[in-house]
Amino acid sequence: xxxxxxxxxxxxxxxxxxxxxxxxxxxxxxxxxxxxxxxxxxxxxxxxxxxxxxxxxxxxxxxxxxxxxxxxxxxxxxxxxxxxxxxxxxxxxxxxxxxxxxxxxxxxxxxxxxxxxxxxxxxxxxxxxxxxxxxxxxxxxxxxxxxxxxxxxxxxxxxxxxxxxxxxxxxxxxxxxxxxxxxxxxxxxxxxxxxxxxxxxxxxxxxxxxxxxxxxxxxxxxxxxxxxxxxxxxxxxxxxxxxxxxxxxxxxxxxxxxxxxxxxxxxxxxxxxxxxxxxxxxxxxxxxxxxxxxxxxxxxxxxxxxxxxxxxxxxxxxxxxxxxxxxxxxxxxxxxxxxxxxxxxxxxxxxxxxxxxxxxxxx
Numbered sequence: 548x549x550x551x552x553x554x555x556x557x558x559x560x561x562x563x564x565x566x567x568x569x570x571x572x573x574x575x576x577x578x579x580x581x582x583x584x585x586x587x588x589x590x591x592x593x594x595x596x597x598x599x600x601x602x603x604x605x606x607x608x609x610x611x612x613x614x615x616x617x618x619x620x621x622x623x624x625x626x627x628x629x630x631x632x633x634x635x636x637x638x639x640x641x642x643x644x645x646x647x648x649x650x651x652x653x654x655x656x657x658x659x660x661x662x663x664x665x666x667x668x669x670x671x672x673x674x675x676x677x678x679x680x681x682x683x684x685x686x687x688x689x690x691x692x693x694x695x696x697x698x699x700x701x702x703x704x705x706x707x708x709x710x711x712x713x714x715x716x717x718x719x720x721x722x723x724x725x726x727x728x729x730x731x732x733x734x735x736x737x738x739x740x741x742x743x744x745x746x747x748x749x750x751x752x753x754x755x756x757x758x759x760x761x762x763x764x765x766x767x768x769x770x771x772x773x774x775x776x777x778x779x780x781x782x783x784x785x786x787x788x789x790x791x792x793x794x795x796x797x798x799x800x801x802x803x804x805x806x807x808x809x810x811x812x813x814x815x816x817x818x819x820x821x822x823x824x825x826x827x828x829x830x831x832x833x834x835x836x837x838x839x840x841x842x843x844x845x846x847x848x849x850x851x852x853x854x855x856x857x858x859x860x861x862x863x864x865x866x867x868x869x870x871x872x873x874x875x876x877x878x879x880x881x882x883x884x885x886x887x888x889x890x891x892x893x894x895x896x897x898x899x900x901x902x903x904x905x906x907x908x909x910x
Contacts, residue, residue, distance in 0.1 A: 653695075811858065
């Protein structure tokens with residue numbers, strides 16, 4: 548299995564210059580190779596196989612940065628390029644913009660070129676970079692690769708990928724929980740307990756509007772514009788960190804409490820666009836929560852059961868099983884005309900999801 552540890556790094560001024568140069572070279576080689584692929588395909592109707600090495604004689608400054616970073620840029624481009632021809636819905640690869648404030652490059656572990664020791668990480672070309680290591684790495688973990696990234700607020704991070712072997716024993720599910728997605732609460736459990744998501748984005752909306760209004764009045768690409776851009780980016784960064792912290796704690800709490808979790812297999816992006824509730828749907832990060840829940844359950848040998856998105860969990864009565872023909876989104880309380888049962892709409896759906904999940908587990 549693979550596991551990544553993300554640590555903040557503190558490069559000195561010379562290292563910052565070299566990192567910035569590596570970001571630029573990775574972006575350049577990606578764009579150059581993509582442009583050549585497009586021109587070659589237009590003229591010959593065939594795919595071009597090009598590598599960073601063939602550009603180094605013409606652009607000698609490419610030799611100054613880590614060659615593995617350029618090789619990974621080539622691999623990323625080739626993967627995106629091939630995916631377009633295999634699955635056209637994925638979209639054609641786009642050129643990378645110099646104006647993008649989030650930058651990164653990946654380098655691989657080869658012949659001991661990367662080391663993590665004594666609050667420093669040794670990286671190719673950069674040598675020893677100061678790192679804030681907030682957790683220890685088990686000795687049996689094998690280092691595979693490192694991704695160096697710079698956030699929109701100017702912070703540097705190193706995401707270190709490790710490979711390890713683990714014998715996961717499958718847990719026979721005895722305690723099962725159903726979760727129904729809720730735009731307001733994040734989810735409601737089959738025990739009737741809501742997540743009570745604090746809606747961090749909504750809390751910061753007034754401050755964000757005020758700072759974005761100031762940013763719109765600044766002259767583009769000026770020093771004041773960059774300072775104000777960082778202020779806006781810090782607000783977004785804080786909201787993101789708050790959301791991730793909440794989701795990690797909730798997913799960990801559920802994983803430790805039950806043996807299996809049942810949820811609906813929802814298309815969150817499609818929901819945000821179709822229902823015109825983009826802020827509410829995307830704010831709570833339900834898709835991210837499901838991903839966290841999935842890998843945490845897998846690590847403990849537990850299961851995440853996904854119910855078909857067309858299963859009528861909201862329209863079905865959890866008491867008698869009667870399915871309503873129509874149920875408006877504005878109806879937050881479910882009332883069954885057959886048996887007279889009345890309860891919260893999401894609570895009723897979570898019970899149905901749990902029952903359907905148990906049925907799938909027994910198949």
